[in-house]
Amino acid sequence: MGNHSDGSPNHSGTVATAGQNEVEKFQDPGIPPHRLRLADTDPKAAKRAERQVALLFGTSVVGTLIFLVAYFAIDLGDDTSIATIRLQNALLGLGTAFAMLGIGTGIVHWAKALMPDHEVSEERHAIRTEDDRQAAVRIVDDIVEETGIKRRPLIRNTLLGAVALAPLPAVAIFGDLGPRPDDKLAHTMWAPQEGKLKRLARDPDGTPIKAADVTIGSAFHVIPEGLNELGEGKLNEKAKAVVLLMRLNPESLNPSPGREDWGYNGIVAYSKICTHVGCPVALYEQQTHHLLCPCHQSTFDLTQECKVIFGPASRPLPQLPIAVDAEGYLVATSDFLEPVGPSYWERDEHERNINA
């Protein structure tokens, strides 16, 4: 150990010695003397430890039995109650825990109490010897020399070119992972089909909503009529088309020019998909007329056309223009006039196309 005992070999112009005037340091006293354990000196204590280890291994056997009994004795029939499953789960956990902890603590106790606890010191060896390094350099040089790659740049360059291009098909082959986005994100199911306006329907049962059903202060979760009848792609359409419908005192709404007729009698409909990252804005605070997204707490003010008043969203929720049809049902007079949901690279372009 000697002079190197402080862990700072003095040969490499190190930080440890820089600026310090070679102050004398404490010498490493070496590994402390070994202290005997009770089990080393007292045969009775050793015997006791032995029994304890055996007892722990025995506990493990009991745990295994608990597991097997719980597995085979508790039957999960067709009408299992949650309580039965919880009981079985707890017993399986208890059994496994005993089985494993018994073995684990037994072995560790055995190691700590009965196996030798002398600390041993082992030399560390250099990770790389200078001899090896020189030999390796020679080998590499020989290999490079034998390939002749330095003398034949034509081979080297064409190989580099070929290798650089070869992975391209591996990238291209993933082209069919998905379709091109085109303007799919810009449209929803609310667009009138063959001149027929889509009715607003209740989520999830799909029954249409009459304007008369919407009392002041109430809120409805809304899907477009016909959504539930879609087979394939139902969730895709739903993920864009869900709407929140609320009725306020018409005086508290402040529609901007051009949007005066987007509501009906204080009833307004806004996209439920947050403009932040797309969670459903599911919480409506009736008193303050605020809509709150439970994921990241973006807050939108209904009385200001769902402008963002708090949180990470940057854009107001898109409004769905609505009216009432001849039978008194609420209908969407057109699709949203901007893409709904989280922003994306081409979003502004799509919005301009919609309004063109």
Add this chain to the structure above:
Amino acid sequence: MSATSTPNAPTFVAKTKGGRITNFVDERVGGSGILREFGRKVFPDHWSFMFGEVALYSFVILLLSGTFLTFFFDPSMAETHYEGSYTPLKNVEMSVAYSSSLDISFDVRGGLFMRQVHHWSALLFVASVSVHMLRVFFTGAFRKPREMNWVVGGVLLILSMAAGFTGYSLPDDLLSGNGLRIIDGVIKSIPVVGTYISFFLFGGEFPGTVIIGRLYMLHILLVPALILLMIVLHLFMVVVHKHTQYPGPGRNDGNVVGYPLGPVYAAKAGGFFFIVFGVIALMAGFFTINPIWNYGPYDPSPVSAGTQPDWYIGFVDGALRLMPGTIGDWSVEQVWFGQVFSFNVLLPALVPAGIIFTVLFTYPWIERWITKDNREHHVLDRPRNAPTRTAIGMAGFVWYCVMWAAAGSDLIATHFHVSLNDVTYWLRALFFVGPVIAFIVTKRVALALQRKDREIALHGRETGRIVRLPHGEFIEVHAPLDEYKRYKLVGFESPSPLPAEPNAHGVVDKKEKRRALLSKWFFEDRVAPATPAELAAAHGHHGEHEAIESGESQKTLSH
């Protein structure tokens, strides 16, 4: 090999049947050499070395429980109507993936237990990898020659989070579906290619019908294979380097002090696997995790309040919450040249995680550059003995924790009956101030602890015994340390700032000046270890009763 070259040498003949089998194998693969090399290899022992073991063992448990789950799970997003034994969801329309997850929970005996074992060990896996990395950072174990292994560890941390997230989404329940929705929103905010990546990942529009199957493949094949590869690399390097050890008497950079692999260390480490398994089994048996049956199948419309992602995703989610979308009337999302830049999503999703992982991966080289320390280190630093590094680590840790806490801002608000907006405002402030405070406080605490160590080394430990001297003075008796305990307190390096040095051309360039400044910042505040001369002086002061300290002389000596 020598056996083939010397066919006439007397060959060893085993006496027992087992011995003959062992010998048969040994003659063909040479196990004796391996055993000779590793059978008695010395491993240092310390409780903080167990975090890495916990990580390894929870990964083994993940493989075991995960394999069981694959026998019953069906990663299809086809529509079906639930027919299992959980009555509240009878006949509800859902995906096959969700339905089979419910079947695992309710109709496969022990299925719920295996699901919970799998989820708990996943949480524990990421946690133990993280804590293990904190241990490695704060003790300086990443220094030469272990920088590359530190990087492998960082890759493992990322992979463990990837494994966690891909698995979390598989049951296709409402909660994980909303998690995917958020991922989709974040992906769409990426400039130029975001929309395409989203469409390619989901096979079209969100949620589509392929994402679960794709995540399943990543979760059960690609990610675990990469993790396994990294673990092999990691352990290989541990063997090459041998383990680090804490400072103490008899320990130096040239040796490794501890217990031999066989039998003590192998028994302890092997036994510990069963203990980890047992603890996970206890948790799985008694604490419900991810009760998917309460959430219902994924539907883009509903969401429940107060939902949380798994803990390791929390810091990204929290950063998303902290970022304001509008500042006054100025929108953080900008439209430039007709294209959308969603900085309100892009910045919090990428920048904090980017900074954390960049600093994490490069830190060994940063510190090496500042300190010009190119020596091999096998003896760890006690965190207090590297005050600036410890302070940097704590600053980063606090920064992470602020973001992590922000992921529960709504729960903090409802639990403590405070305004949600106020919680967010405070956390936004802490996001910037917290790391600075943490840095200053940690550094001062570390220096104070070093001074305390110094005092104990020089003046002994307080015994709590108050003695009244004949002339009426009260003193507390201090007991001197034995030389082993003292060496632990004084046997460390305390580097001082390394001034700028001219390069080969005799010029001190700008980079070197910057390095010198950083070195000053790093090592300016330092407490040198006590020296034998100081100890002699401290004792000389008291004449005959050298173990006894008077309050007065303590004052004069402690500075």
